[in-house]
Amino acid sequence: MPEGHTIHRHARRHRAAIAGQPVRTGSPQGRFSAGAKRLDGRVLEGIDAHGKHLFYRWEGGWILHIHLGLFGKFRLYRSDPPPPSENARLTMAGDDATIYLSGPTMCELIDPGRELAIRSRLGPDPLLNGSTAAKIKAFGSNLARRRIPIGAALLNQQVISGIGNVYRAEVLFRAGIDPHLPANRLSAETVDRLWREAAAQLRLGEKAGRIITVDLSDVDAKRRSDLRRLERVYVYKRHGEPCRRCATPISTTDMANRRMWWCATCQPPGAGS
Known part of the structure; x- marks a missing residue:
């Protein structure tokens, strides 16, 4: 989708x-x-x-x-x-x-x-105009009411609008958050960091017309246009492959009826609380 x-x-x-x-x-x-x-x-x-x-x-x-x-x-x-x-x-x-x-x-x-x-019925949209502070506050309130893993909460369009399976894995990796952490246990600083990461990645995707979440230095590239398809993301569909930052094999599990990928070293248990 x-x-x-x-x-x-x-x-x-x-x-x-x-x-x-x-x-x-x-x-x-x-x-x-x-x-x-x-x-x-x-x-x-x-x-x-x-x-x-x-x-x-x-x-x-x-x-x-x-x-x-x-x-x-x-x-x-x-x-x-x-x-x-x-x-x-x-x-x-x-x-x-x-x-x-x-x-x-x-x-x-x-x-x-x-x-x-x-x-x-929709949560705040990072790509809509409006007060960033107000949207972060609404996002935090939506998370505080939920005990489900943050990796599941991000797919709920009532929590935040516009995030799908690729971005949920990628923004959690970039923000260094354990995808299994209950949504209501994220610290205020983590909520702020996660929102801003999601907004930044969605803006880049809207401009480019494709999802590219890696920093060029992590894939030894000079331009985003040089990236091959499999080089554009950190964890999505990379089960068993080495993390681009620490070389730990990427893990995967089912979460909210979709596959979820993460790095157990860069996103250790409890990270983000």
Whole structure:
């Protein structure tokens, strides 16, 4: 499932491509035909994201809510788009760009009340504008109410929005936190460090369009563009391989129904309490 950096990147790129102009909409698949008909020809006034949710704001007060889920994909064409496939849930065509959406978990028109209800269930988003101190305070409060391991808590979108399986392993490694530590046992300093690490990594991912969490010095590289795919992360899917910092074999376990990876030396038991 795309993590928050990808969703915010979609919002930014789509704003640049088709916002502020009338947009022609359609639904070749047919499952969003009624919604596409209501939006067709209206001005797309803005697009924003919260965690893994996208909100498209249209002339007349219509709000399009999209959640990509596991299989959803966007395709953006700047010119001469090919015909959409019959599986395209939604097509959006502006003056100079066309976007096709296929396979989303959610593609629906909602009212402001429904949007508020969706957002109220989500934790703070490191990529949203707003007070960093307020977001860290909310994050800390969410953790303080949970006894589950911090490695599980980070996947709960009510705790923090936008973190998925790759980033949870990577930010815990970079912050030096034991993934098994109960969420309510993190020290205030650790909560602050973890939030800032998550925010920094998500910002880098949004800018680059890919997840690269390693420091170049740890992989003997000069430029991020030089990194091969398997060199871009510290622990994710590296079970049994040497830690890039201490050479300890990377460990793995199941946590919150997903695989979790960590370094037992760099993230010893109790680290972060």
